[in-house]
Amino acid sequence: MSDASPLVLVVEDEPDLADLYATWLSTEYRVRTAYGGHEALDALDDDVAVVLLDRRMPDLSGDEVLNAVRERGIDCRVAMVTAVEPDFDIISMGFDDYLVKPVTKDALRETVSTLCTRNTYDTGVQELFALASKKALLESEKGNAELAESEEYIELSDRIAVLREELDETIGSVDDHDRFVGFYQDIERDEKDEDEDD
Structure with a gap:
């Protein structure tokens, strides 16, 4: 492990x-x-690449910490790692991914790896992946009728x-072959996950 390894901040009120x-x-x-x-908040600075954040904490909730991260303008990806089942309120939250406890070692490591990769993309691509993650999460938790009745979900899909249209234009202008392949693989993986959820 080198000093250049990404820095992950684990925020969890259960020390073990x-x-x-x-x-x-x-x-x-x-x-x-x-x-x-x-x-x-004391441990948070510009060196942090990924935050793994519990939502329910007694002193300051994960939602409040997330808001503070975004208000400070710290350019890091945030994954909520929590026992709180997701509801439509997650659409307006500024996280990038959401894991429901209990979480396996492989799931946690894969999430951190994915979020580190997303750090290399521009803001539009990061937003696309964050929104697609929320959409897939809601589709796995809610029924079709409930989704169809939710204005928030419809706006999210739109x-x-x-x-995606903007990203198609971005991909068309990417000159670096490796970066192009990386974009394309991530988008295909995201679309495949959505197809499997349908």
């Missing part, structure tokens, strides 16, 4: 669980742990469609 996540990640990443919301 936070330490377990840190152990799972420490072979590939630099890891900081924070055992509460206020501690997370926003994804617009971003």
